[in-house]
Amino acid sequence: TFLILEEPMAGMNQEEKEYMARFILDARDEMGVTVFLIEHHMDPVTGICDRMVALSYGEMLAEGSPKEVITHPRVIEAYLGGSH
Structure with a gap:
């Protein structure tokens, strides 16, 4: 369900x-x-989910645990830009 x-x-x-x-x-x-x-x-999603998928314009950037996803270089690049 x-x-x-x-x-x-x-x-x-x-x-x-x-x-x-x-x-x-x-x-x-x-x-x-x-x-x-x-x-x-x-912020609240990382505390709710066991697994996450990050998308940008329909393209999957990363999947895994919240920690794995939010620290993935492609996710950082897409959401924070290259200078971070």
């Missing part, structure tokens, strides 16, 4: 994002579902 969420944190402030992240985790645990989360806000 899947729970698919697209941009559930759009327009939320930090406190609301933290509440939503907790809500998603609770829903996952209580319902025993796999959550497929599409989101641009990386």
Whole structure:
């Protein structure tokens, strides 16, 4: 069973994002579902997900654990630019 969420944190402030992240985790645990989360806000996502895929213009840049993805050179280049 899947729970698919697209941009559930759009327009939320930090406190609301933290509440939503907790809500998603609770829903996952209580319902025993796999959550497929599409989101641009990386901070709360890294605390929710066991596995991540980073895309840029439809191209997969990296996949793996949140730590592996956010530290991947292609992800850093795409989201922070070459000077970082």
